[in-house]
Amino acid sequence: MKTKAVRLYGASDLRLEEFELPEIKEDEILVEIISDSICMSSYKCAILGENHKRVPKDVHENPIIIGHEFAGNIVKVGKKWQHQFKPGTKFAQQPALNYKGSMASPGYSYMYFGGDATYAVIPQEVMELGCLLNYEGDSYYEASLAEPMSCIIGAFHANYHTEMGKYVHHMGIKEGGKTAILAGAGPMGLGAIDYALHCDRRPGLLVVTDVDEKRLRRAEQIFSKEEAKSCGVELVFVNTRNLENPAAYLMEITEGTGFDDVFAFAPVKSVVEQGDKILGRDGCLNFFAGPTDIKFSGEINYYNVHYASTHIMGTTGGNTDDLIESLKLTEQRLINPAVMLTHIGGLDSVAEATLNLPKIPGGKKLIYTHINMELTAIEDFEEKGKTDPRFSELAAIVKKNKGLWCTEAEKYLLQNWK
Known part of the structure; x- marks a missing residue:
């Protein structure tokens, strides 16, 4: 099966290409990616290239697919995982693998596994670690944003406090x-x-x-x-x-x-x-x-x-439990990850947006991989609607929702852009 993907060949060298995916093995899963949100970590990866700790040194010869905050549909399941995953269902995934001491992660390290692609092959270690999750939500963008939300959740869980005279750490914010x-x-x-x-x-x-x-x-x-x-x-x-x-x-x-x-x-x-x-x-x-x-x-x-007893610590991401909590809170409508989103774009906008991310104002940039669309600020939909009625309709939809992206907007976009 062919895929279109944005691949990293070296420092600041991103290319949108179409190429053939290998046939999946018995312990792999083929997925269709629908949405991916661009992370500042992807910008750091892109500008550093092979000097990034997670990027292979031979990336010039074996380019990797960038993007790690993605969601989509399961297309084909290898024999080993057919008891757990079914074609036609949605998925979410935790990119922080930490597999046997390796720093390899989707979006940084794999030739056929990353978020800025139409199709990808998920390797066996992802399922083995429990990092591929069945997802039953209404929208894809919420599953994409579950990953950055899980980083936030992980940070709140990782903070800790102590008691005088006791050698105990009470985890979480006070x-x-x-x-x-x-x-x-x-x-x-x-x-x-x-x-x-x-x-x-x-x-x-x-x-x-x-x-x-x-x-x-x-x-x-x-x-x-x-x-x-x-x-x-x-x-x-x-x-x-x-x-x-x-x-x-x-x-x-x-x-x-x-x-x-x-x-x-x-x-x-x-x-x-x-x-x-x-x-x-x-x-x-x-x-x-x-x-x-x-x-x-x-x-x-x-x-x-x-x-x-002041203390300093740092967190670089969440774990799978944090991701599950993020998805659960979103499904229960207790949190709304769309508060982070300010821009929407297609796969053709990924390379430029990623390399210029610090210069683009606003919040998270969400990519729909099966469409071509210039990266566009949600607040600019109305202006673009003067020449393109599709943007006018999107503007009307988000206006009803405090100016935030939503499931209705996603469904309209997927039906009207190609």
Whole structure:
């Protein structure tokens, strides 16, 4: 079977190509991919090429398919897995494999397994690890976004707190405590707000900072203080751009106690150092956003580490349990991953969008692999609708949904674009 896919040949060398997939083995599964969301990790992979830890050194001769936040339909199942998976059903998948110490992952390491493709072959280790999941949701985009949401969920689970005089770590954010999400009005920050408000371990105070007023206004439109209050959370948005002393201002919000949990959602020195400054006793700072600079560093207060038990940790993704939780919360309509989405595009837009991702404003970019469509901001649908009635219809659909992508929009797009 032929597939169309965006393949990486080296640093900043992405190519959209059509090629033949090998016949699946008895322990493999052939899938049709419908949607894939572009991750900043894919940008890092693309610009680094073979210098990325997960990319094979021979990628120039054996290119890999990029993309790891994908969902679709199962087409053909090898004999070994026919008791568990059936053709014609939907799937979601966890890309963080960690198979026998290997760093190989879809979107980084495999010639025939990645998200920016029309069809792909899933190797046996994915099923062996339980990383391929049957999915019964209405839409594909929610399954694609379950992966970035699982990274957020994993971060909330990985934070920990201690007790004086005991050698125990209590996992998770402090329930009813004070949480700050720094640089939190971007796509992953919005997902974190959604999870913090609707998970089963909520903070009492949630402070979200950013320096972009437009992004903060959008966050406030999506998450009202009234909704947060109904969830038992006091929600505060703060633009720190023009504050003379942001750390002091944030400490005032906590009435001087500091925060129990702080998440740094940007790999910026001042953000990380600010996070350290606003920790309360036994406060946990999670450095969530991965840097590309291998020498990235910042100052921390070791006096507080020693006497106030402050601590710093980082998470790079979620596990399969986190992914399952993400899917479950989405199916129950407790969280809405669409809050992260701002752009929609087709397979033909992937290479350019991935290589220029930091320069494209907004949140997550969602790709539908079986269509050709210029990467388009959802807020631009109405303008494009003046010359293309399909965009006009999409604009009307999302307008009914707080300006957010939704199942109805996805179904319309899949029926009207080719």
